[in-house]
Amino acid sequence: MNKRLTLIFPVLVITIFVFSALFAPSLAPYSPSEQSLCAGLSKPNLSHPLGQDKLGRDLLSMMLYGARVSLIVGLTVVLISAFIGFLLGAIAGTFGGIVDQIIMRLVDLLMAFPGILLAIALSAILGPGLGNVIFALSLLGWVGYARLVRAQVLVEREKAYFESAKALGARSSRIIFKHLSPNLIAPVLVQASFGIAGAILAEASLSFLGLGTQGTPSFGSLLSHGINFLRTAPHLTIFPGLAVFLLVISFNLLGDFLTDYLRVGEKNK
Amino acid sequence: MRAYLLKRLFWFFPILLGITLLVFFFIHLIPGDPALLLLGESARPAQIEKLRENLHLNEPIYIQLGFFFSDLLSGKMSSIFYQKPVFSVIFPKLLNTFQLALFAMLIAIIIALPLGILSAIKKNSKLDFLARIFSLLGVSIPNFWLGPLLILFFSIWLGLLPVSGKDGLKHLILPALTLGMAMAGFLSRISRASMLEVLNSPYLKSARARGLSEHKVILKHALKNALIPILTVIGLQFGALLSGAVITETIFAWPGVGRLLINAIFTRDFPLVQACVLVIAVSYLTINLLVDIAYALIDARVRYWREK
DSSP states (O other): OOHHHHHHHHHHHHHHHHHHHHTHHHHOSSOTTOOOGGGTTOOOOSSSTTOBOTTOOBHHHHHHHHHHHHHHHHHHHHHHHHHHHHHHHHHHHHHOHHHHHHHHHHHHHHHTSOHHHHHHHHHHHHOSSHHHHHHHHHHHHHHHHHHHHHHHHHHHHTSHHHHHHHHTTOOHHHIIIIIIHHHHHHHHHHHHHHHHHHHHHHHHHHHHTTOSOOSSOOHHHHHHHHGGGTTTOTHHHHHHHHHHHHHHHHHHHHHHHHHHHHTTTTTTO | OHHHHHHHHHHHHHHHHHHHHHHHHHGGGSSSOHHHHHHOTTOOHHHHHHHHHHTTTTSOHHHHHHHHHHHHHHTOOBOTTTOSBHHHHHHHHHHHHHHHHHHHHHHHHHHHHHHHHHHHHTTTSHHHHHHHHHHHHHHHSOHHHHHHHHIIIIIIISOOSOSSSOSSHHHHHHHHHHHHHHHHHHHHHHHHHHHHHHHTSHHHHHHHHTTOOHHHIIIIIIHHHHHHHHHHHHHHHHHHHHHHHHHHHHHHTOOSHHHHHHHHHHTTOHHHHHHHHHHHHHHHHHHHHHHHHHHHHHOHHHHHHHHO
């Protein structure tokens, strides 16, 4: 695939979404909660480019605010997961022994659980809400990073700089943050890109099932509402789904590009 | 081989126990009184007390855990909504989910396997480009969007297939296609990578050097070896299909365990939620174990590497 295209397309799409999310109040032509019952289920037209929902709310305005939810969840979940996963993976790899065993068995346990299922169960129990969705997804998200970082640390441990730092009496925290971190950034960055796509998809899935955010429109909840009017107003399903698809494919493409660019996987060979 | 099998089985049970404990503690994550939350604010105190007794919530946590295990193992765990043992509610639905997942897997294999393999053989061709686009679309398209799009196209516009429900093969096509598409994307990527690795291996070069035709090299030598990791991925993905079925079943009103789980969540039937989560997770874990063992039986390198 054209390498330049695999970078330009995702960067362009992500920039548009980030811009829309940041400036949603200025860009949205209407308030996302402004109703116009007599214009309910209107098809796309000049004053409402993406049409209106059953209550006559402007779909474009709701989607601009929906982009906020997707990006907030995607970025926050990845930041929390990567931080926890990095820390635990580095500790497991650096110390080894019983600490490694405990952390890795916990990783095995959580990995043995189908991810979305645990997120559904947790969201069902904690109740809908942005914070709960982020909590549920982060609680599961860190395991992938922990396994990746531990594997990388095991490779780095054999290298001379690690041995030298240890021989010079450097503390474990110094070895992890000062010496190991720079060598672990590339694989974590690649995983984070795929992780954002996964978190956006998971949040939209939870919202679609009615277990995600409430109050603020999100792509998943818009789609879930739209599916009831598939016959009469297909635009209510097509546009929010397209937005999730574009975001997910962009972060996946970015992850592919970063894998090639940073040559993750080859360095360890 | 025996050591590997024992080791794999040895880890299966602690993880199974861990999953069961996790499911048990779910209910204790609820802030406040779970009984009040399950019944709602309008519930009478007597109703709340009865539910607390039924769920053994008045007992210390270790006694509750004991009751949970004994109810689970004796099959006494009851659904609040259906008023009958949870497993008698779940098992008929689980069969429907298995049927859907099997059909989805079949569709994914039919599409992805030839596509991935041909894409590797014709590397950097137009076919390869299209196959990679398909694979990217497959893994990126959300099934909660693909499902409604398929309904829109095949059911509403063309009128060829039913919108939802379960009544024969026609009802199975759209949900299976929706569920199988992500797996098809992933499988096509794995098939391509696996075939490329085999095609570049020294023994194929030596087969070609011995004068074997390209056709024979691919069919007789490359395909056989490339299939081993592909079959493993197929097995592992089958487990993932079971949990992925939650959304597909909700869209198409397919009477499977995923839809049952979502309904149980909204009727606040927590014993049924716990049982559904447990059944799906245990099925997933068991399938993964069987695939792992089968893989070790087929490929001696796995045994050697993992036993080390």
